[in-house]
Amino acid sequence: DVKVTQSSRYLVKRTGEKVFLECVQDMDHENMFWYRQDPGLGLRLIYFSYDVKMKEKGDIPEGYSVSREKKERFSLILESASTNQTSMYLCASRGGFDRGAYYGYTFGSGTRLTVV
Amino acid sequence: EDKVVQSPLSLVVHEGDTVTLNCSYEVTNFRSLLWYKQEKKAPTFLFMLTSSGIEKKSGRLSSILDKKELFSILNITATQTGDSAIYLCAVTGTASKLTFGTGTRLQVTL
Incomplete structure (x- = not known):
């Protein structure tokens, strides 16, 4: 089974801190994604990456950046954390385009970030 | 912009009831x-x-898609307390990224 591991389950950070959320997958997937999940808003895509050193903005990239130096690792960076970035962050990975009929994603367990 | 709308937002049912969750979408390709x-x-x-x-089926769960009317339903028959969860609908289009709806929160009570 594909495993997607997020480094922290719970995180509390102060306003203005630089925050790194790490995500590692073990199935050699090309595609990786970062979502945030908020009550009433569902999952919203922040950034995604189709391959090493490639990144694309999602629907809500403001205040975030990402890094994909190695295929298995996709990091989400909050340059200067703010209270409105308090949320559940979910990482996901997926195989390449048209790889069989299954287009499903595998999610990590999530990181609940609180910015105080 | 791709869009997914789920309804209802939340639902409380008794164990044994049948529920239908709805998902409508707009997506490019x-x-x-x-x-x-x-x-x-x-x-x-x-x-x-x-x-x-x-129709796709897995135990008490089933789902079907209508590409003409741009919606899908998820049915759960003979609900159990273990079915309590948020049910998320998502679509993929040209960019192959998932666009999610807000989810339906289902609570099954005894």
């Missing part, structure tokens, strides 16, 4: 629609639908 169940942690995959009119 539709590829697939997916249903996920989310309890306390990561969403877990339920179904992927790509063709209209073909």
